[in-house]
Amino acid sequence: MKTSSVLLIAHFFALSAEARLWKNTSRDLQENRSGDGGGAEASTRIINGDVAEEDRFSFAVSLQTSGHFCGGSLIAKDMVLSAAHCAYDEGTPNxxxxxKQHDHSEWYDQDRDRVDAVREYIHPNYSENTNNFDVMVVKLARPTRAxxxxxKLNSxxxxxxxxxxxxxxxxxITQTGNTSDELKExxxxxASQASCRSSYGFNKxxxxxxxxxxPNEDSCQGDSGGPLFLKGENASEDEQVGIVSWGYGCADSNYPGVYVRVSAVHDFIKGIVCDHSQDEDARSRFQCISGSSISGSSITPSPTPDSTVAATDDLDYYDDFIVDEDDDWWNSWTNTVSNWWDSWLN
Structure with missing residues (x-):
């Protein structure tokens, strides 16, 4: 098996570089993606936070092209919850x-898993102008191996x-004005709805x-799509109640950060997971009924023809060249090569 794998290495190197370069040239770090809602920095939302304990919040996900642009949370082994304003402009995720990469500055991290995003499911009522229903579920090319x-999502x-x-x-973004390499909390x-409406205006x-x-603490640009949660004793007891969405500035005492209320969009999220996830544990947790759908025709993915999805899958250099996905030697090698490329290209 290893002999046949070695024969693929040269081809692997060439296509790995091609795939990574193709992805990195598509988009820079995103900020202020959606409508400003009257002056809001819509891609906002860790000022004065602390470096998180490594692996404590392993459900936290970084969405990346040439670098981090938005956050997310793993709600199934093949599904990431994020903000709709983080969606890719062209329709097909790129x-x-x-x-499971705590520190983005580490060029080698054998525990990290990088998986292609292949489809975005945006809430049908999402508005760029008002930031209402700013929620998106991202389908991954395969379940994570990490x-x-x-x-857990609050309902x-x-x-x-x-x-x-x-x-x-x-x-x-941190207080220094740069994005953080390490995950921060x-x-x-x-805040009550009344006090928040008093700050921003009732209609917003x-x-x-x-x-x-x-005071002096908040989420900020680059945190968009990340989780807001009630913290438990461990990750399995954490309960996500919000999604980082928008706000006026960062850590402004007059304007709190604004988040998507997870309970208000729980049915939408459940419908996507039940319709499109292959993670049986997640389907059980969401109480999906086998062979049925709750999402209905109103919930539609961003335009992604099947042929385009197939082409995107072909560029998943983790999957296409793995002869035996359970072979530890091969998995270690692919992760090592990917980290080499990330370090060299970035």
Missing amino acids: YDAVI NVATV SNSKPSPNASVTVVGWG VEVKV ITDTMLCAAD
Whole structure:
């Protein structure tokens, strides 16, 4: 088996470089993607946060082209929850989900898994102008092989309560003005809808949004799409209640960060997972009914012809050249080569 694998290495190198260069030239770091809603920095949302304990929040995902542009959370082994304003402009995703990499500056990380995004499911009621329903589910080319937790999603409208402590994590803009290489976390307090509407104006804060802030601490650009959650004893007990969405500035005491309220879009997320995920554990957790759909015809993916999906799959240099996906030697080699390329090209 190893002899046949070695014969593929030269071909592997060539196509790996081609695939990576193709992806890296497509888009720079995203900021202010959606409508500003009257001046909002819509791709906002870790100022003054702490470096997170490595692997504590293993469900945190970095969406990357040539570098990190948005966050996300792993809700199934083949599904990432993020913000709709992080969606790719051209319809067909042209980026990767990087899973279980705490520090982006480390050129070699054998635990990291980089998986192609192949389809984006955007909420049908999403508005770029108002940031309402700013939610997207990203389908991955294959289930992640990383040993990571998937995050539990809150479905109760009564949570989180005002003044509750919640945590947000991300690799976004820090107080220095640069994105963070290491995953950072910050604890903020949930603001009441009334106080948030008082800050932004009644019409700007809908029932699908929640606000949270703490003096001098906040999420910021590059954190978009990342999770806001009630922190448990470990990752399996964390419960995601929000998605980083938008806000006026970062860590502005007059304007809390605005998040998508997960309970308000839970049915949409459940429908996508039940219709399109192959992760049986996730399907069981979402209580999917075998052979049925709850999503309905109103939930549609971004335009992605089957032939385009196939072409995207062909560029997943992890999958196409693995002779035996259970072979530890081959998996270690592919991860090593990928990390070499990332270091060289970036």
